[in-house]
């Protein structure tokens with residue numbers, strides 16, 4: 358049996374199933390794309406990608422990304438199995454059941470329903486599936502977001518605190534379920550595209566004997582950074598004033614710039630953008646460790662479309678005062694439609710590729 362073929366066909370089928378499941382979510386915003394809107398800025402997930410998803414524009418993951426997701430499922434399945442075998446745990450509830458994971462353990466509850474949250478006084482509905490909700494024998498109910506990170510996670514900041522998008526997502530589920538919440542990062546194996554096993558000083562590949570568990574990643578700056586495998590665990594808390602706090606396990610809580618009000622504002626702002634046919638601003642990229650400023654746009658497949666949109670809308674902004682009433686808003690909605698068309702055709706190409714690969 359050709360296992361390579363099995364893997365690539367399996368990937369294509371999983372992606373196709375994922376695409377057809379997306380259609381069922383047409384009336385909902387996604388908890389998995391949570392962000393925060395505060396002081397006129399967006400943090401966490403990209404609000405423009407929330408616009409895409411609300412319009413059912415969602416590209417299938419390419420094979421490498423799929424393998425990163427697969428390692429996320431592996432981390433999740435590993436955690437589920439460990440929780441099931443722990444004598445401190447009474448029940449483990451799993452919402453999003455990975456295609457790869459089946460079990461009939463007596464402590465396991467498989468929940469196929471999504472959580473739905475309606476934001477009061479709006480038409481906004483958010484749907485999502487927490488990774489794991491477990492109950493200890495002491496009756497504590499705890500939600501978990503199980504994130505995969507490639508070995509770069511240590512260098513990229515997950516060793517200091519969770520990524521902002523993950524904090525927003527976990528805080529949202531925590532608020533909906535009103536239970537304690539944790540985020541874990543499990544290290545994935547290295548992925549070929551990112552890793553260059555080259556020694557920084559000598560320019561030669563380090564021997565596996567010398568560095569059995571270490572990887573090098575080449576950063577956009579051209580610098581090579583040694584990034585060992587890593588596992589991290591954080592608690593999430595929401596204070597009475599809505600400020601979200603994180604705690605690296607056992608080290609004390611630290612306030613973040615994220616608030617639960619800001620998370621709901623994120624969805625309201627995205628919704629406003631869709632109604633008015635104007636794209637929201639790009640996300641403000643920063644991470645809480647104070648070191649990493651990760652630009653999500655730099656690696657995004659929609660970058661050209663967003664650049665075009667920004668250029669055209671800037672032109673309208675400059676001319677708006679001289680234009681007759683109503684003309685500027687028509688022009689904005691025209692470039693919004695063009696933008697969505699451009700992004701849709703990029704997604705369609707990826708879907709066609711999937712057909713060919715399968």
Ligand code: SF4
Nearest residue numbers: 403639654657660663
């Ligand atoms: S290019 Fe930037 S703003 Fe545009 S969709 Fe990608 S991440 Fe969002």
